Amino acid sequence: MKKIIAIICLVFIAFTGQAQKKKKNAKLTLEVDGVCMMCKKRIEKAALNTKGVKFANWNLNNHQLMVIIDERKTNKKMVCESLAKAGHDTKEIKATEEAYGKLDPCCKYRDEEVVKNHH
Secondary structure, three states, X not given: OXXXXXXXXXXXXXHHHHHHOOOOOEEEXXXXXXXXXXXXXXXXXXXXXXXXXXXXXXXXXXXXXXXXXXXXXXOHHHHHHHHHHOOOOEOOOOOOHHHHHOOOHHHOOOOHHHHHHOO
């Protein structure tokens, strides 16, 4: 009987320790390609529409997206996937040609001429 109780306690401690590793308010910073305020709005909206993302702010000047996530509900990969579906590249995941093609012509950040026109 003592062995059973000891095993149950060890299992409980193991699961408790694992659950505590995931933070409710974890901060992530991602580099996301974009060129204008329309991109900013789209990037932030895509991030915020990811389940578990509580805050998103993309900086147009340095292309850094700062997000606060609930790690129990989402992770960096899921946020990057949402951004890619919206047409924006991250270092981790590139947007498909189809998703990128849906962007407004002024938002074509892969086109050097468009990028030049925004500076």
